[in-house]
Amino acid sequence: MSNEEQSGKMWSGRFREPLDREFEQWQRSIVFDWQLLEQEAAASKAHASALIAAKILTASEGAELRAALEAIANEHASEAGQQLVANHPVAEDIHHFVELSLVEKVGSLGLKLHTGRSRNEQIATDLRLYVRQQIELNITALANWANALVAQAHKAGEAVMPSFTHLQRAEPVLVAHWLLAYVEMILRDATRLVDCAKRLNYCPLGSGAVAGATLALDRTIAAQELGFTAPTPNSMDATSDRDFVLEYLQALTFVGLHLSRFAEEITLFATAEFNFVLLPEAFSTGSSAMPQKKNPDLTELIRGKVGRINGAAQTVTLLLKGLPLAYNKDMQETQEPAFAVRFVPMMLDLVARFTAALTFNREPMSKAAHTGYLNAMAAATYLVHKGVPFRTAHEKIGNAVRFGIENGLELGELSLDQLRPFGEEFGEDFYAAVTLTATLDCHDVIGGTARQRVQQALAAAAERISALTAFQGGEAANAGA
Numbered sequence: 001m002s003n004e005e006q007s008g009k010m011w012s013g014r015f016r017e018p019l020d021r022e023f024e025q026w027q028r029s030i031v032f033d034w035q036l037l038e039q040e041a042a043a044s045k046a047h048a049s050a051l052i053a054a055k056i057l058t059a060s061e062g063a064e065l066r067a068a069l070e071a072i073a074n075e076h077a078s079e080a081g082q083q084l085v086a087n088h089p090v091a092e093d094i095h096h097f098v099e100l101s102l103v104e105k106v107g108s109l110g111l112k113l114h115t116g117r118s119r120n121e122q123i124a125t126d127l128r129l130y131v132r133q134q135i136e137l138n139i140t141a142l143a144n145w146a147n148a149l150v151a152q153a154h155k156a157g158e159a160v161m162p163s164f165t166h167l168q169r170a171e172p173v174l175v176a177h178w179l180l181a182y183v184e185m186i187l188r189d190a191t192r193l194v195d196c197a198k199r200l201n202y203c204p205l206g207s208g209a210v211a212g213a214t215l216a217l218d219r220t221i222a223a224q225e226l227g228f229t230a231p232t233p234n235s236m237d238a239t240s241d242r243d244f245v246l247e248y249l250q251a252l253t254f255v256g257l258h259l260s261r262f263a264e265e266i267t268l269f270a271t272a273e274f275n276f277v278l279l280p281e282a283f284s285t286g287s288s289a290m291p292q293k294k295n296p297d298l299t300e301l302i303r304g305k306v307g308r309i310n311g312a313a314q315t316v317t318l319l320l321k322g323l324p325l326a327y328n329k330d331m332q333e334t335q336e337p338a339f340a341v342r343f344v345p346m347m348l349d350l351v352a353r354f355t356a357a358l359t360f361n362r363e364p365m366s367k368a369a370h371t372g373y374l375n376a377m378a379a380a381t382y383l384v385h386k387g388v389p390f391r392t393a394h395e396k397i398g399n400a401v402r403f404g405i406e407n408g409l410e411l412g413e414l415s416l417d418q419l420r421p422f423g424e425e426f427g428e429d430f431y432a433a434v435t436l437t438a439t440l441d442c443h444d445v446i447g448g449t450a451r452q453r454v455q456q457a458l459a460a461a462a463e464r465i466s467a468l469t470a471f472q473g474g475e476a477a478n479a480g481a
Contacts, residue, residue, distance in 0.1 A: 033094040117205065120209050146183050152356070160172050172436055185258040283354045
């Protein structure tokens with residue numbers, strides 16, 4: 001690198017020796033932080049507003065800079081424009097690119113914009129804006145998936161399936177109840193993202209490199225323009241904080257975990273051994289060797305994606321461990337993990353469409369729910385209502401189940417003569433207590449699979465999802481602030 005090229009750097013004044021060429025290329029972040037152009041332009045416009053108020057810029061200068069920044073962002077919004085930014089031959093990072101572009105458009109006025117600020121605060125602001133935007137996209141996508149699950153639950157009506165513990169059949173539940181379990185996970189995931197948005201929604205602009213701006217800037221101007229709750233209260237923390245990146249990635253790890261659990265169950269339920277669901281062909285592929293195959297590629301890929309998401313979170317954890325205050329170049333490495341999970345909203349949208357296209361095989365599910373002594377808990381409860389202590393009732397029904405297994409009979413198929421050796425409490429009303437509907441409805445508690453309770457849960461879920469979609473952008477970040 002020549003001295004002339006070096007002089008184009010934002011920091012070149014103190015240096016006389018040129019950078020090693022390989023190091024110069026290796027340390028550039030423009031190859032990935034081009035993805036922050038929209039945020040950099042917005043933050044720079046907000047800084048221009050603060051400089052106007054501080055009388056560093058005239059109103060006309062500020063207007064000219066803001067218009068130029070708007071033009072730069074628009075000119076590079078397309079994929080081709082983004083590639084031009086990423087492959088810029090000189091720009092060191094997105095801040096340098098914008099400054100060079102400003103000088104091309106407005107001359108030396110473009111150099112005036114950096115008055116009173118540092119790249120340390122710029123990147124901290126850009127990343128907060130980016131993560132906030134991604135949180136909004138993820139919340140919207142989560143709501144779409146939740147709505148698809150609720151729609152399937154309504155469609156399922158009173159269809160039944162076995163629930164499982166230890167992957168062994170446990171008790172019958174409504175298919176709708178199983179679907180709503182994932183809605184609960186989604187709603188928790190969304191609240192984590194909303195909480196993250198609240199905590200990150202403070203504006204670092206005006207923090208300077210480490211100790212605060214050297215001009216008497218009104219920091220609330222930029223904060224308000226960018227939709228932040230307020231300026232950050234401590235300049236050293238503001239420029240070195242990447243907690244919000246880690247928290248965001250950790251919150252997305254939960255999203256990935258829940259997606260993976262859903263994907264695993266669907267993958268199992270779609271096997272011939274279960275035959276509970278039919279995979280939609282639009283989201284499946286075949287085998288290059290075996291003509292009969294229909295493979296669950298979407299669910300298998302989703303199951304694998306959690307590794308990438310959690311890997312990004314682990315990367316940032318190890319990057320931040322042991323860093324002294326304040327800004328360190330290590331923090332540049334926190335950007336790529338944040339960008340690496342950009343696929344999550346699209347993945348959620350795919351899962352929502354996949355969920356809507358699922359077909360449940362009601363007959364095999366119902367058969368599985370009717371057999372295998374899944375009404376044993378209801379049978380024990382029957383005895384409890386007869387005054388039998390639960391532990392004793394448990395043993396009596398266990399003995400009856402063993403007798404049924406030995407004789408190939410379900411509990412409801414045992415005669416009273418066969419039942420009464422296990423307890424004199426058995427009466428004719430036992431058979432009504434262990435029907436499938438009775439077994440479902442005996443779980444008549446909040447959160448239970450009783451038919452009426454599930455209908456109530458469906459209505460409540462729809463309301464909660466609707467409330468979730470109200471959290472958009474700054475509203476999500478400022479909610480409860």
